[in-house]
């Protein structure tokens with residue numbers, strides 16, 4: 001089965017259970033201050049869970065573009081190093097808004113996995129919430145009871161709050177959840193170690209594919225759990241993992257979700273992906289993963305930038321550039337060339353990238369070019385810094401220099417340092433950053449006093465074409481303080497100083513008052529008045 005068919009079967013299955021199929025919401029979140037990016041399929045339905053709005057449909061299903069690179073759900077460091085975490089991934093989901101609950105959600109997930117996708121029942125494990133005394137939530141007996149109808153009890157495992165109580169963020173809808181895990185190891189390995197010992201243990205072949213959340217609470221700002229007005233179902237299945245399991249692959253990257261991109265990278269770089277854990281193979285995975293986050297996010301309206309959500313995208317992009325530059329030995333912009341491959345692959349499911357492919361490719365190319373201009377020097381500089389580091393930690397000042405001068409995001413420096421068995425001083429970096437912010441704030445604060453008029457006659461004018469040295473009078477002056485320094489601005493009755501305009505530099509010179517000489521550092525026109533800046 002192809003990935004396209006697998007996605008379609010999910011949607012068809014839930015349509016047959018009276019679910020309305022809706023499009024993915026944008027990956028960039030604009031109207032929820034608690035999130036930068038969509039991190040779960042349920043985000044767009046948050047208000048339905050909280051009871052703030054009523055959904056037109058009580059059952060919905062879709063495939064949602066998600067990004068888990070910031071906040072509560074952040075998988076960035078695993079991406080590419082392992083074979084089953086992603087920055088951007090598709091989450092297949094079905095929802096009940098005050099309609100069906102645990103019995104149906106559990107029965108349908110079992111039906112879909114075992115009867116439609118025909119996964120081997122003996123390789124599946126499920127987890128249910130063991131309860132939490134501190135939160136005052138009991139063991140989820142109801143979910144256990146429902147699962148017992150489908151799966152032997154020794155494959156129903158109890159899990160703690162970390163794994164079996166799902167929360168969107170620090171606040172928001174939440175509830176106990178029940179996960180479905182699949183054991184993809186060989187028969188022999190399964191005989192040696194039972195799969196149940198490896199569930200939720202970071203084993204690359206025993207992985208979670210589906211999470212069924214039973215939304216019952218809102219985590220309020222103060223941290224307490226407030227029961228929701230109704231009970232809901234929120235499920236999320238990692239599409240790339242599901243495809244891998246159905247296609248019988250050992251890695252998400254070996255499925256047809258990624259092979260088109262891998263072929264394109266191989267053609268452009270003349271390198272070959274071998275699926276190992278070498279830096280070269282990791283680079284393939286990182287690039288194939290990151291272009292999805294970059295492409296879909298820009299297509300959804302978030303341009304790379306220096307702050308907020310835009311900086312998250314810039315960081316991901318720079319991380320990808322560094323991987324191809326260092327480990328595929330490719331020194332030209334590469335990511336933008338992969339965008340059309342991605343756009344065509346997702347033309348029908350997420351058409352927004354295809355529709356804007358020229359724009360997105362151009363933005364990506366410009367970003368790559370900008371970073372490539374400083375990357376080489378930055379990498380040399382980091383080598384020098386590493387040489388000069390006598391303990392195991394790169395100091396905050398150096399990390400800040402790499403950030404400020406060479407555009408190295410903190411996490412990129414951290415990654416490069418880790419490759420050299422070093423850590424970075426994040427607190428020292430934060431301090432340097434704060435000091436720079438204070439400096440720019442001081443620079444931005446201009447304290448301007450009132451003009452002091454000493455001569456009412458209006459005869460200001462420029463005479464510098466005829467004379468460089470003249471006798472004149474001061475019409476008015478005022479004191480200005482900026483960057484902690486004090487200067488004066490003066491307006492002369494007539495002046496030989498040419499004022500800065502149209503790219504020309506304003507004249508400098510001297511004013512003599514009796515025995516005293518004052519230096520003029522610049523001359524500008526402000527509201528048609530020629531103003532001299534004097535020390």
Ligand code: SER
Nearest residue numbers: 040211213234235236
């Ligand atoms: N919200 C849950 C998750 O993201 C299930 O959809 O895992």
